[in-house]
Amino acid sequence: MTQSDTVTRGDTTTRGPDARRRLLQKAARHARSIPVTWVVLALVLAASFVRMSMHPGRARGGMDAFVSTGFDTVFVDHDWVSTITSVFFVWNPLLLVFVVVAIVVGLGWAERRMGHWRTVLAFVVVTVLGIVLGLVTEALGVGLDLYSAEITRTHRTVDPIIAVVGVVMAASAFAGPLLKRRVRIVGFAVILVFVLYSGQPSDGYRLFAAVVGLLLGMALARKPLVVRRPRATRRETRTLLAALVAVTALGPLVTIVAPTGGGALNPLGLLFRDPLRDYAAIAAHCQTGDYTRHCVNALALSRLDGPGAVLLTLLPLLALLVSAWGIQRGRRVALWLAVWINLALALLAAVYFGFLPLLSSSEYTAFQTAAAENFRAFETVSALVPVVIALGLVASLRLFPPEVGAGSTLRFFALVGALFVGVSVVYLVIVHAAHDQFSPPAAFGDLLLDLPERFVPVGFLSFEPKDIFPVGPVAVVASQWVGPVFWAATIVAAFLGMRHVHPRGAVTDEVRVRELLRTGSGGTLSWMATWTGNHYWFAPDGNAVAYRVVNNVAITTGDPLGPAGTHPSTAFAFATYCTDRGWTPAFYSVTDAVRDALTEAGWSSLRVAEETIVHPAEWSLEGKKMQDIRTSINRAAKEGVRAEWRNYAELGPFVTTQIREISELWVAEKGLPEMGFTLGGVDELMAPEVRLMVALDDDDRVQGVTSWLPSYAEGRVVGWTLDFMRRRPDGLNGVMEFLIAQTILRARDDGVPFVSLSGAPLAVAGDGRDQQSTGILKFLSRTLEPVYGFQSLLRFKMKFQPSVQQLHLCFRDPLTLPAIGLALGRAYLPTLSARQAVRALSGRE
Numbered sequence: 001m002t003q004s005d006t007v008t009r010g011d012t013t014t015r016g017p018d019a020r021r022r023l024l025q026k027a028a029r030h031a032r033s034i035p036v037t038w039v040v041l042a043l044v045l046a047a048s049f050v051r052m053s054m055h056p057g058r059a060r061g062g063m064d065a066f067v068s069t070g071f072d073t074v075f076v077d078h079d080w081v082s083t084i085t086s087v088f089f090v091w092n093p094l095l096l097v098f099v100v101v102a103i104v105v106g107l108g109w110a111e112r113r114m115g116h117w118r119t120v121l122a123f124v125v126v127t128v129l130g131i132v133l134g135l136v137t138e139a140l141g142v143g144l145d146l147y148s149a150e151i152t153r154t155h156r157t158v159d160p161i162i163a164v165v166g167v168v169m170a171a172s173a174f175a176g177p178l179l180k181r182r183v184r185i186v187g188f189a190v191i192l193v194f195v196l197y198s199g200q201p202s203d204g205y206r207l208f209a210a211v212v213g214l215l216l217g218m219a220l221a222r223k224p225l226v227v228r229r230p231r232a233t234r235r236e237t238r239t240l241l242a243a244l245v246a247v248t249a250l251g252p253l254v255t256i257v258a259p260t261g262g263g264a265l266n267p268l269g270l271l272f273r274d275p276l277r278d279y280a281a282i283a284a285h286c287q288t289g290d291y292t293r294h295c296v297n298a299l300a301l302s303r304l305d306g307p308g309a310v311l312l313t314l315l316p317l318l319a320l321l322v323s324a325w326g327i328q329r330g331r332r333v334a335l336w337l338a339v340w341i342n343l344a345l346a347l348l349a350a351v352y353f354g355f356l357p358l359l360s361s362s363e364y365t366a367f368q369t370a371a372a373e374n375f376r377a378f379e380t381v382s383a384l385v386p387v388v389i390a391l392g393l394v395a396s397l398r399l400f401p402p403e404v405g406a407g408s409t410l411r412f413f414a415l416v417g418a419l420f421v422g423v424s425v426v427y428l429v430i431v432h433a434a435h436d437q438f439s440p441p442a443a444f445g446d447l448l449l450d451l452p453e454r455f456v457p458v459g460f461l462s463f464e465p466k467d468i469f470p471v472g473p474v475a476v477v478a479s480q481w482v483g484p485v486f487w488a489a490t491i492v493a494a495f496l497g498m499r500h501v502h503p504r505g506a507v508t509d510e511v512r513v514r515e516l517l518r519t520g521s522g523g524t525l526s527w528m529a530t531w532t533g534n535h536y537w538f539a540p541d542g543n544a545v546a547y548r549v550v551n552n553v554a555i556t557t558g559d560p561l562g563p564a565g566t567h568p569s570t571a572f573a574f575a576t577y578c579t580d581r582g583w584t585p586a587f588y589s590v591t592d593a594v595r596d597a598l599t600e601a602g603w604s605s606l607r608v609a610e611e612t613i614v615h616p617a618e619w620s621l622e623g624k625k626m627q628d629i630r631t632s633i634n635r636a637a638k639e640g641v642r643a644e645w646r647n648y649a650e651l652g653p654f655v656t657t658q659i660r661e662i663s664e665l666w667v668a669e670k671g672l673p674e675m676g677f678t679l680g681g682v683d684e685l686m687a688p689e690v691r692l693m694v695a696l697d698d699d700d701r702v703q704g705v706t707s708w709l710p711s712y713a714e715g716r717v718v719g720w721t722l723d724f725m726r727r728r729p730d731g732l733n734g735v736m737e738f739l740i741a742q743t744i745l746r747a748r749d750d751g752v753p754f755v756s757l758s759g760a761p762l763a764v765a766g767d768g769r770d771q772q773s774t775g776i777l778k779f780l781s782r783t784l785e786p787v788y789g790f791q792s793l794l795r796f797k798m799k800f801q802p803s804v805q806q807l808h809l810c811f812r813d814p815l816t817l818p819a820i821g822l823a824l825g826r827a828y829l830p831t832l833s834a835r836q837a838v839r840a841l842s843g844r845e
Contacts, residue, residue: 036119037107044099044160048090068156069131070201071138083131084124089158099160106164110171118220119167125216126166130209137204152201159202165191166209173217176661184214185240189247196385197251235330235682236664237399242328245338248389249320308480313457315487316341322491326498330532330683332400333412333497339390340413346386348456412497419489424451427482430474437472455483509536513544516561520713523591524611524721524756525558525807527709528678530687537577543570548677553816553823554583557678559590568597575812586820587810589678589759595808604817605808609759610794612802616748616755619801621741628799629741632734640698641732643742648686655694658702659685662726677827680707680723691720693739693746695732703728704735708743711756720747721756740800757797759807 031038051063065073067089069082090096111119142153165187172183191210194203320341326334428447435442442450446468470479513529513536516522521543522529529536529546534557537545543562547554560570571587571594578585587594588608595605621630636643648656663682685692685707695703707724710717720743727735740757747755811820 034108034111036111036116036123037103040107040123040163041100041103043088044090044103045096047088048096051089051091052093065156068158069135070156071135071142071153073156074132074135075139083128086131086158087127087160087163090160091158102161102164106168110167113171113174114217114220118170122167122170122213122216122220123163126170126209126213127163129212130162130166131205133208133212134201134205137208138201155201157200157202157205159205162202162205162209165206166213169210169213170217170220172214173221173223177664179661181236181664182240182243186243186247189244193247193251236660237396238330239328241393241396241399242324245327245389245393246321246324249317249324252317308484311484312455312480312487315484315491316345316457319487319491319494322494322498326494329498330400331498332397333409333494335393335397335400336409336413337494339393342386342390342393346384346390349386408497412493415493415497416490419486419493420455423482423486423489427451427454427478430478431470434472434474434478437470437475438468439471440468442468454479455486509538512536512538513546513561516542516544518712518715520711520718521561521563522711523559524613524711524719524754525589525678525709525758526561527689527711527721528557528680528723529561531557531680531684533676537574539570539573541566541570543567545570545574547574548827549583550823550826551819552583553820554578554585555677555820555823555827556585556587557589559594564593567594571598572601584816584819585812586816586823587808588824589807590810592806592808595810598810603810603812604814605810606817607806608809609807611759611805611807612757612794612797612800613805614744614755614757614800614802616744616752619744619748625799625801628734629737632737633741635734636695636732636738639732641695641703641735641738642697643739644694644696645743645746646692646694647688647690648692649688651692651694654700655696655702659694659705659726662702662705662728665729666726676829677824679828680709682724685724690723692724693743695735695739697732701728703731704739706736706739706743708755711754717752719752719754719756722758736796737799744800757800757802759794 047067051067054063066079067082067085069079069086073079073082090099107119107123110122114122138153168183169187172180172187175183188210191203191207194200195207320338323334323338323341327338428444428451431438431442431447432444435444435447438446450468470476510530517526517529526546528534529544533548534546535548537547539545539562541562543560543566545560546557548557549555556574560567560574562570571590575585587598590598599605620626621633644651651659660682684690689710691708691710692705693708694705697703704727705724706722708720709723711719711721722740722743725736732738744755809820811817
């Protein structure tokens, strides 16, 4: 089978009768592996159908009372059996569909990881203990005479999801680090959203079942409880942060569905809910002079009834979902959009729950003053939670690389401001021309004061008396749609700004850099210039320098881009450009040619790495020195491990998920966060020009992976440079030697002149006598060596008998070397916290 014929799991390239038969056989094996799940599903379906088949009346009511659980059911009627029977019944036919999917997916996933008997044990333990702990919490609330506990003590609950979430949390202890972290963080986030926005007893039972499942799973897996800050890649941390933003954006929708809940954030959610149904009837009733609470609400909201009000309620939440998408992609625009929306929600909640009802003496808001006093704690939480979310997002700013094109975030918010001004002006012009369509006729000042409320979800206006009401068709349409138009335009602008970092249709700097690379400009490391975080300076002759500014130090990435003979002149011109802006230029990882030109002009230099280069046409596996490489190749063949040469998109989700998980495992083992700058991560694998050599066994299980950056000459690939190296901790020994050897052999077959094994940062071969005996770079190297093992990495690469090319750091003033060293440390470890730095300096993991 050729490589083009290979089919990895998760791909959809299988076809024909044989493929369908294999798919059916796989499905049958999968079904046979989860018998406990099918038993639970059968019990739930049978119990629910029996209950639904009963006629409404005494029989159904008696059955409901017998199988459901609750505070009075257990503590007053002493029906302890209900703590287990309640998870086998569903009363709503539509909800039953969701429950069936949850059982098959959730319990099935858990059973495949834990096994049959652990699943049965977890099902019983998490259900009983989760519900009992929830009931004890309710009892505490009743003892403290809390209103929310009193109104829910008689509630009867049936909910199979209680058991499902607990078992899934238990099974997370048996999953890999990537999946385990996602299941736990996203799972608890969803559960807490229901607890905070809905607050029904079943929500509390699910939370306690999840906690019990988490502890039980660690006990069953014999994994000790270790409380420490989890380590993850920047991409994975952003993914989790995006999931939290998305989940919190959906929180108000929970309140819309369950408006009578007693959750701490229920007041905030209610502000997104339109509490009235028939405005016209209530408004007519108000004309009799009977000013009730519904009358006040009708007068405040009747002018906003319609599809525009619905959109104005949902669009801010949709904007949060769009920002979550952008956060996952690492867009700072998305981060600041989410911060802005959360701060706006906090301000509106504070105003409409705090200042306005308490300060106003009008009879229109008198009823809300009393409500504010009774629920002051919940309303305070409702106003503070968005602030906490906003502060957490700001604290995560270092996870987001500076976007190419300075000021993109400022341009976005300038555009939003222009949109606001533009739609406001159009609205004011229209409604001022139709001012007689308001009751009473509106003066321009009245319209101007009323303008901000046209952009606010209708629920936030529930308790504010209004002086003018749109009654004519033009006034009603303008009042309803000015807010949705603004929010829709903002969402579109945000989406385009996150998707296209540069203006659409413009010739961007990155495009120009890629064109230079394809012509053969630069050296073996030049593809790193395309990575996120780099900025570009272009000389008048079209040459370029990729750089990033850290602490006023402009650090370049490799040699300048352009014909080799022009590299020195380009470097001098870039140094002048930096000096004019008050930056300290530092040429990092440059070759001998650039170093020689700069040192002749009085610059200083340090050797910072040694690049190892193999020429495939001359490379051979013969000889004693290549024994380890041959052994690795033979071992892979014996174990049925093959190497596939693909780009990231060709691998399919089954393989790419494993690659991300292996990368997370690698980062989790380190005492410091993921490195960047000249060391790529998962994000850098996704470029279509980058190739991966992946080691897969017969079950398509990834044993190891390497990535290779292209070098071009006249549009043709003339070299591959090693970047990303990850292996499964329990995988095949020697898998890295196998993958690198396979890449060299493939390069020889393809006629590629060289394969670079890259350089280990801050590591040099030999005794390094040309280095300074002291200095920040050597200190940085010694500090990072125990964690990342750069010297060991260099020794590993020397196994392949490469030629060596020195890479240098060039700087003009030796007095700037400490600042340059600190800037390099920040470039390599952009997310390093002060605590992690102290631990690294002290030599502790």
